[in-house]
Amino acid sequence: MSLGEPREHHETIGSTNERARELAEEGAAHGALVTADEQTSGRGRQGRSWATPPGVAIAASLILREFDDLLPLRAGLAVADIAGPSALVKWPNDVWVDGKKVAGILVEAREGWAVLGIGVNVAVDVSALPPDAAAVAGTLGRDESEVEATLTELLDALETRLEQEKAAAITSLRERDALLGKSVRWDGGEGLGAGIDDSGALLVHQPDGTTTALSAGEVTLTT
Numbered sequence: 001m002s003l004g005e006p007r008e009h010h011e012t013i014g015s016t017n018e019r020a021r022e023l024a025e026e027g028a029a030h031g032a033l034v035t036a037d038e039q040t041s042g043r044g045r046q047g048r049s050w051a052t053p054p055g056v057a058i059a060a061s062l063i064l065r066e067f068d069d070l071l072p073l074r075a076g077l078a079v080a081d082i083a084g085p086s087a088l089v090k091w092p093n094d095v096w097v098d099g100k101k102v103a104g105i106l107v108e109a110r111e112g113w114a115v116l117g118i119g120v121n122v123a124v125d126v127s128a129l130p131p132d133a134a135a136v137a138g139t140l141g142r143d144e145s146e147v148e149a150t151l152t153e154l155l156d157a158l159e160t161r162l163e164q165e166k167a168a169a170i171t172s173l174r175e176r177d178a179l180l181g182k183s184v185r186w187d188g189g190e191g192l193g194a195g196i197d198d199s200g201a202l203l204v205h206q207p208d209g210t211t212t213a214l215s216a217g218e219v220t221l222t223t
C-alpha cells in the first residue's frame, strides 16, 4: 500500500475533504491525497468548522478503498505515534497532548470509498485561532518548516496502523485511552470511561452499576 500518491496540493482551498470526496466519486485510486497550506472552510465533526491557518498545520484528506470499521481509531493512533509518548486518543478520534486537542479526524465514507481527513496543529499559534477552537486546541510545538516532514511521518505511521492486525491496534488504543476513568456524556446517558472492548467500542460504567458499549458512529460524545 502506498499512501499519498498521487497528491494534489493547494495553497488555499475550502476543504480538502470536500475536494477528496469529488476525486473519490470520480474514481481516484486508493492512497490518493489532497493537502492544503490553508483551508478557508475546513470541516469538523458534527457540523463544526475546523481552522487551518496558512503554513502551520497539516490539512490532509486521503482516499481509501480498503479500510475497516476501526479506521478513525487507527488514524488517531497514527497521529498519536508521531505526537509522542504522552499523546492520547480521545475515542473515537481526537488526539490530545497535555489536555489539549492537537489533531482532529473526520472520516466520510460511502459505498466503495472513505475519505480520511486529518488536521494536525504542527506549529499553530493556538491563541490566534477562533475562540471556541483556542479554548481546547494544542499544538505539536514544531517549527513551521517541519510541516511537510511531519506529513511524511504521518503517512508512514498511517501505513503501519492501517495494516496492523485488529487485536494489536486495540491493545495500542487501550494504552492511549484518554477517557479511561474520565467522565463521559453522550446523547443518551453518562458514566465513567471503562476501557475499549475487542471491537473498538468504548466501555462506560453507568451510575446504575451497568456497563454499556458505545459504538463510534452511533453515539456522539458531549464531553
Ligand code: BTN
Binding pocket: 014, 015, 016, 017, 018, 039, 041, 042, 043, 044, 045, 046, 048, 050, 052, 058, 059, 060, 061, 094, 103, 104, 105, 106, 117, 118, 119, 120
Ligand atoms: C474534528 O475534530 O471535528 C475533525 C476535524 C477534521 C479536520 C480535517 S483538516 C483536513 C480535512 N479537511 C476538512 O475539511 N476537515 C478535515
